[in-house]
Amino acid sequence: MRKTIDWIIHMVGNGIVCSDCGKVESSFPEYIGNFHTHGLDKYGHPELQLVIHMTPKNIGYVLNTLGLRIQAGEKFKAGQLVEGIFLDCPVRLDEFEETGRKVLWVIIPDEKNRFPEDPECSYPYNYQLVPTNQLEQRGGPVS
Numbered sequence: 160m161r162k163t164i165d166w167i168i169h170m171v172g173n174g175i176v177c178s179d180c181g182k183v184e185s186s187f188p189e190y191i192g193n194f195h196t197h198g199l200d201k202y203g204h205p206e207l208q209l210v211i212h213m214t215p216k217n218i219g220y221v222l223n224t225l226g227l228r229i230q231a232g233e234k235f236k237a238g239q240l241v242e243g244i245f246l247d248c249p250v251r252l253d254e255f256e257e258t259g260r261k262v263l264w265v266i267i268p269d270e271k272n273r274f275p276e277d278p279e280c281s282y283p284y285n286y287q288l289v290p291t292n293q294l295e296q297r298g299g300p301v302s
């Protein structure tokens with residue numbers, strides 16, 4: 160079976176230097192960013208997006224692990240809880256429409272396994288249902 164990662168991950172987050180202009184991004188709330196794939200559509204699947212600003216290694220781990228499962232034929236659906244990413248909790252996939260394309264957001268529960276619609280859910284996990292264009296304090300939508 161093919162195991163080549165043939166999609167890319169765009170990372171737009173605070174402290175990350177833009178490869179185009181050298182500017183360091185600082186417009187997002189703390190620990191929030193926009194990390195998304197391009198190329199999973201070739202598998203007839205929506206692209207994935209993550210908004211919790213983890214380390215680049217962890218962001219790559221989450222998006223590429225799901226990407227490899229999609230490549231192997233899995234189809235993830237909105238509302239689905241996905242095991243096998245983190246040992247102690249599932250992640251949830253929620254559908255969002257962003258700049259005209261439907262994406263699946265990877266929603267990560269907080270340290271007590273609370274999802275963002277829970278009023279007790281802690282920061283930054285409780286920000287995961289806010290559309291990206293409302294998270295960015297300046298600049299246009301990211302595509």
Ligand SMILES: [Zn+2]
Pocket residue numbers: 169195197301302
């Ligand atoms: Zn992009």
